Amino acid sequence: MHETAAGEDLVDALISASRALVAVAARSVSGLPSEVTLPQYRALVVLASRGPQRGVELAAELGVNPSTATRLIERLVRADLVERRPVSGDRRAVSVALRPxxxxxxxxxxxxxxxxxxxxxxxxxxxxxxxxxxxxxxxxDAAGEVPEHGWWLGFAMPDEDEHRA
Incomplete structure (x- = not known):
């Protein structure tokens, strides 16, 4: 099945808009105290919108190999942006969660x-x-993004003391 000319025009418009949005995204993370790459930031957004994730789940969400996600997670742990938590009922499994x-x-x-x-x-x-x-x-929605009101507007920051215990 061939795309219609209108469908191709829509794809072209979305590609142009995505370039503009990637530029906005890059500018929004530049100059932060923590050196965070766009893929690392995307991982943080996934954790903010979907809650703690196992490494393999995060890798699938980001569309990367589990080994790539492991390295990304390790950098975020070293930057104190995420933490690993044991998964109840499975001593070998850990999930990754946002730190304050x-x-x-x-x-x-x-x-x-x-x-x-x-x-x-x-x-x-x-x-x-x-x-x-x-x-x-x-x-x-078609891309599987969680709506902004579904996570950001109601996203409560946990008490920092809770994470220090």
Whole structure:
């Protein structure tokens, strides 16, 4: 089955928009106290949106090999952004969870990103904004993204003392 010309136009538009969003994402993590790469940040967002994950689950979500995820997790542990926790009922298994510093980083980056995206949206002609929200939500749903209101808006930061115990 061949894509229609309209379908190809939509793909082209989404590719262009994704380049712009990748640039926004790169700028939002640049200059942070912790040197965090975009793949590492993506792992933090997965943990923020879906909760603690085993390494293999995180690898699958990120679309990387488990060994790549293990190295990524190790860097995040050394940066004190995540921690490994034992999985109850399985002495050999561990899950990865955000530490308070990881939560703060996700919040900081998300605020930066939201601010820049809001600036870009405000620069769009009003008539072009109509329908964009629904189309972009449908795209994100099809990609398996957790809606923003599903995690970020209700994301409570755990008490830091709880993690020190």
């Amino acid at each position: 510093a990881g939560i703060r980083l996700v919040r900081t980056v998300t605020r930066r990103r939201r601010s820049e995206v809001a600036r870009i949206v405000a620069a769009m002609p009003a008539a072009q904004r109509i329908g964009a929200e629904g189309a972009l939500r449908a795209f994100a």
